[in-house]
Every structure is written in structure tokens, then in C-alpha cells.
Amino acid sequence: MRRAGKPGWYWTCNCAHNERAFFHQPRLTFTLCFHVGPSMTLNTEMQVNRIDDYLWEIPPTEKRGMLVPARIYASPAILGSMDRGVFEQVTNVACLPGIHRYALCMPDGHWGYGFPIGGVAAFDPEDGIISPGGVGYDINCGMRLIRTDLSLAEVQPKLEQLMTELFRRVPAGVGSRGFVTVHRREFREVMRKGAAWCIAQGYGWEEDLDRIEERGCLGGADPAQVTDYAIERGINQLGTLGSGNHYLEVQVVSDKNIFDREAATAMGLRGRDQIVVMVHCGSRGFGHQVASDYLKVFEKAMRRYGISVQDQQLACAPFRSPEGQDYFGAMNCAANTAFANRQVITHQIREAFAAVFESTPHALGMHLIYDVAHNIAKVERYENGEWLVHRKGATRAFGPGSPALPDCYRAIGQPVICGGSMETGSYLLVGTDRAMQDTFGSTMHGSGRTMSRAQAKRTVRGEQLLRDMKQHGILVKAVSMSGLAEEAGLAYKNISEVVNTVDGAGITKKVAELKPIGNIKG
Amino acid sequence: MPGTFRFLDDIAVADMAFEAEGDSLQALFDAATQALIQSLADPASVAQTWQQIVDVEEPDIETLLFEWLNRLVYLKDAQAVVFHHATLRLDTNPDRSVWRLHAELVGAPVDPSSQELRSDVKGVTKHLYAVSQDETRWKARVVLDV
Numbered sequence: 001m002r003r004a005g006k007p008g009w010y011w012t013c014n015c016a017h018n019e020r021a022f023f024h025q026p027r028l029t030f031t032l033c034f035h036v037g038p039s040m041t042l043n044t045e046m047q048v049n050r051i052d053d054y055l056w057e058i059p060p061t062e063k064r065g066m067l068v069p070a071r072i073y074a075s076p077a078i079l080g081s082m083d084r085g086v087f088e089q090v091t092n093v094a095c096l097p098g099i100h101r102y103a104l105c106m107p108d109g110h111w112g113y114g115f116p117i118g119g120v121a122a123f124d125p126e127d128g129i130i131s132p133g134g135v136g137y138d139i140n141c142g143m144r145l146i147r148t149d150l151s152l153a154e155v156q157p158k159l160e161q162l163m164t165e166l167f168r169r170v171p172a173g174v175g176s177r178g179f180v181t182v183h184r185r186e187f188r189e190v191m192r193k194g195a196a197w198c199i200a201q202g203y204g205w206e207e208d209l210d211r212i213e214e215r216g217c218l219g220g221a222d223p224a225q226v227t228d229y230a231i232e233r234g235i236n237q238l239g240t241l242g243s244g245n246h247y248l249e250v251q252v253v254s255d256k257n258i259f260d261r262e263a264a265t266a267m268g269l270r271g272r273d274q275i276v277v278m279v280h281c282g283s284r285g286f287g288h289q290v291a292s293d294y295l296k297v298f299e300k301a302m303r304r305y306g307i308s309v310q311d312q313q314l315a316c317a318p319f320r321s322p323e324g325q326d327y328f329g330a331m332n333c334a335a336n337t338a339f340a341n342r343q344v345i346t347h348q349i350r351e352a353f354a355a356v357f358e359s360t361p362h363a364l365g366m367h368l369i370y371d372v373a374h375n376i377a378k379v380e381r382y383e384n385g386e387w388l389v390h391r392k393g394a395t396r397a398f399g400p401g402s403p404a405l406p407d408c409y410r411a412i413g414q415p416v417i418c419g420g421s422m423e424t425g426s427y428l429l430v431g432t433d434r435a436m437q438d439t440f441g442s443t444m445h446g447s448g449r450t451m452s453r454a455q456a457k458r459t460v461r462g463e464q465l466l467r468d469m470k471q472h473g474i475l476v477k478a479v480s481m482s483g484l485a486e487e488a489g490l491a492y493k494n495i496s497e498v499v500n501t502v503d504g505a506g507i508t509k510k511v512a513e514l515k516p517i518g519n520i521k522g
Numbered sequence: 523m524p525g526t527f528r529f530l531d532d533i534a535v536a537d538m539a540f541e542a543e544g545d546s547l548q549a550l551f552d553a554a555t556q557a558l559i560q561s562l563a564d565p566a567s568v569a570q571t572w573q574q575i576v577d578v579e580e581p582d583i584e585t586l587l588f589e590w591l592n593r594l595v596y597l598k599d600a601q602a603v604v605f606h607h608a609t610l611r612l613d614t615n616p617d618r619s620v621w622r623l624h625a626e627l628v629g630a631p632v633d634p635s636s637q638e639l640r641s642d643v644k645g646v647t648k649h650l651y652a653v654s655q656d657e658t659r660w661k662a663r664v665v666l667d668v
Contacts, residue, residue: 083535110535110536111534111535111536112536113647113649113667117536137644137645137647137667138644173632173634173639173642174562174563174598174604174632174639174640174641174642175598175599175602175603175604175631175632175639175642176602176632177602229596229600232596232599232600233596233599233600234599236602237599242642243639243641243642243668244641244642244644244668245536284599285596285599285600285644288595288599288644288645288667289596289599289645291645292592292645292646295648311649312648312649313647313648313649449535449536450535451535452531452532452534452535453536453537453538453641453668454529454530454531454532454538455531455532479634479639480638480639480640480641482638482640482641483639483640483641486641522642
């Protein structure tokens, strides 16, 4: 849409329809675009140009200091529902030194700290910055999906027993501690080796590593850059879920919910009400403390390097500076710890299934489908060079043929796991060539919130939600009833609409929809 | 007069925010501390079996409150505890270049079977963070990442 003149403000679609609307109150937060419907409103006064049905662009002229355009992937309806923070924050990101091509926001985007959730940005490793605000407090928060050979008919009679066993073996909620006890020296090994440390201890299978982003271990982890505070917060939390939007979910894949049979087969999904298990969690208190520690470091460093940012939560430092490298070393420690956390949880899930079904994890076919980070900064190689890619609430989505993928997925592209609300279900997708060209191999990560936690708690009570979900065939085990209410499905965007946006945009392709039957929440 | 606090609904869609106020700095710190304690667990459900003395020293009030609240978050994870209450004592030097907080923190190890646990706060953020004073009252706005 294009601003056309005064008095009042005219807005003209930058599309074939070439229609325009007139407003007398330009400072109100709306614009209107007739080609997407007569009542489309946006929570910004900035000019937002339509590139195609699923892509919108804010030009660099819209904010002083923007170095590149900001691009938002969204259907018209999703764009209209995005909060003001998305537009402000994605354009703030576009001002950061060394940013390459675009600042991006995915359709599950909403306001975050510094970057919006759903934010993606690539920086020149030589003269660009690194920012904890582009990674998030929960470093390497991510998703993991484990398949089984069990069917719904086999699991349903034992679902209560299974969820109780999972709830017992995978601690969740405030202050929870995991079953793995490590001393500081061992914890440093976890920081360096990530998931491989777990495999060496017997918490997983060698084949698991092939099916984890970066094989569950980021190079460059430097435990010397981690504070004692961070170690003390995280050392007892291996194998814990946490709270907030983190969960462990038992799900069903039915035939009608498989959209790409070839890709599904490559991942071991055959449908026929097959049971899978999804895990969403990250680096817990360890990663949170690393983020807090380095935000303070970067606030001071910015003055030293003469960097100014639009938002204090975008504190950053040149990637090649001592501060930037220290954070990168500490962040990689947290990322590896998150991979280890999800690996230990996987071990516990396998043990729980084996106990309940009186079998072994191998006999139950409990292979890892994939594990992918959605809060991370990594140096990645693309056709046009190496870039430091920040993904915050955004998932890597490498296309077919990528050398970063294991043989089993090289033909179909990287599995992308997108978690929805505990009531509505989740999706499995694959990365595409288009993502490699347009989004630094990135896509959405979940459904994205639309309602505040306080409002959700006022709207629904945890105990009632628990009963309602049971009536709908979803058994929930929760540590906190108020925490459960905060995560009600009504607080989230419609994940199908978000997924259809990235599918329509061609940056990921749908493989299967996964419906919940059991959920564990902190 | 004791300080007061209220949770703010729509400042942080995915997280939590509160505004604390009091007619003195002491009251403000008490109220902000209570807001964070109540974010983690219902203090009425937390026994008084764990104690810790915490001292924090910073060059200004804003940083002192920020660091103190973050210290609570750290202790929650490092000690696996939730809190019943905190008794605070605030002081400064004559030129107000150093601010000190002495806190006696009381709570109990986390026990989901007996406590009403709430949000596992990850950190205190600088987003919209502010400590201000008008003619009669001190106020603080705090956004928590959960």
C-alpha cells in the first residue's frame, strides 16, 4: 500500500487492483487495502507493500536507519492480526549493522524482546553484529519428534498409564530437576558435546545424531565464557521440560492428515493412526542466564563500538569482537545443552513407553524423526556466501540436496516441526529450495500467540480446560493449573492458517498434521 | 504504607508484566519483590523451611531493582526453591552513588504436591523497564520472560 497525499491519508494498493482508501485520522493504527478485502486493518502506520499473496515488504524509507527492507510472510488475514510490535521490531532489526538483504518475520510472528518472535536476519560474519535479542532468552529452544510403530488402538487403553509414566519420568514446571546428576567438569562436557555426550552415557542411540540439526553439537562452544550463575542455574536441569509453552505431547498421524506420502514415508510415517511423540523445550535456566549475562555485556560493548540500536533489547556487538565471540562461545554451550536436554528427555520417553507396553524402545520402533532449533544464531553457508543467521522463533528449513542433511532426508528436504497449541495439533513440514533462496533456509516455528497470558487466564480456568480437553480425547497432565490456562488453544493463532501461509509461499511444504491425545505441561 | 502491584495484561502477549508502586523506595522494592514471588508460586502454599541472605550493591536504583529481581530468578533455579516472603532493607551512601539491598529470603524447596506453582520465569527483561518517581510515589514497570 502506498501513501498518496493529504488532506487525510490516502493508501493505494501496490497491486493490479490499484484501488485506494481515504482516512481522516491518519494516526489511528489502520490502513486499508481493497484487494484483500474491504476491512483489512494493520497495526501500523508504516507503508506495507504487497509482493505476492503471502509476502509483504516495508521499504527502508519507512524508518530512519533501515539498511534493508523488512519482509513479512503472512496471508492478508494473518497480516491484519499481527500486533504493532511485529512492524516496529522487524524494522528495528533492519537497522542493525551488517544485515544482509532483508529483515524477515514469519507468519507466526508476534512481539518479542528485540527481534519479533518469528524473526530471521542474516549478517555478514566479518562486519556484522551478533545479538542475544535475535536468539532469545531460551537459547536453542526447539522441537523434537519421535515416531513409534504403535497405533492409537494400541495406545488408547493404556493412555492414562502412559501419561502418568511420562509425567513421572520427565519433570516439568517451576524449579524442576532432572534425573541426570552431573558435576561441573561433566557439565562442561555437555556444553561442548551436546547430544553426543548423552549417547556416550547411554541416553540414546547412535543413529539419533544423524537426525538432529548439526548432529546435536555446535562447534565453537566455549565453557570458559559461561558464568558460574549460568552453570548453577542449569546443572541440575538436564532432562526437564520447564513451563510456559513447553510441553511433551503424544500425537496421532492419521491417513487423512498426510499430505506428502513420499516425504512421510522417508520419515517413517505410515499413517493408520500411528503414534508419535513431540517435545518442545530448550536450554532451561542455563540458557536464560547466558542471555541475561550477555545482554549486560553488550549494553556496555555497544558504547565502545559506537553502535546505537532502536531498542535496548537489541543490544549487540560486532560478531568478530571479543564480546561477540565470547557470547557466541557461551551461546553454543547453551545450544548444545539444549540438544542434550531433549536427548535425555527422549531417553526417558523411550523408557516410559517400554515400561508401559512391556517391550523395548527398538521393538516399538521409537526412532527419532528430527530435532530442530528455533532460537539460535549460526554461521551457515549458502550459494552466495557465509552468513551469521539469527532465528528467533523461526526454524531452519533447508531444501532437498543440502549437504547439511542426512542421507535419509537429502531427497525430500529437512524435516520442520511446528508446534501448535495443545488443543489444536501440530504440523510436520519439509524445507524447500525456495527457502534457501528467499529466507536463509528458514520458516515458521509454531502457531504464535494472539492473547496475553493474563487474558487467557481470565477467559478459561485450568481445571475446566483439563475436563474439556479430556472430553475431546486429550489427556493432560499439568504441574500448574494457571499455567495450563495460559496455554489454552484460544490464546493462539490458527496453526493451519499459519502453516498454509508458509506452504503457499513455498518456503516449506506440508507433510502431515499431528493431532494430540496426551499432553504434559509445566 | 505498604506498596502495591498489579499485573499488566497486554504489554507482553507471550509473557508477564507488572507495575509496582509505593510511597517510598522501600515500599516499591517490597511490592516488586512480592509481584515476582507471586509470579512463581502462591506464597500461601509455600512453607518457610529455606532461608538465604542476599546482598546486592549497584550504582543506581534502577539497576539495583533489576539485579535483585534477576537474583530471585537465579535462586529459583539454582536452589530449586520458591519463596514465601522476603524482608528487605535498603540503604545508600551520603552522595547516593552506591545503593545496597540486604534481603532475608524465606521459602521452601519446590514441591508440586503441596505448592501452587505458577510460571517458571526465565528472566527479568529491559523491555519497557522503568523506575520512576512522581511527587508522592515511586513506580516500577517490569516485564518478565516466561
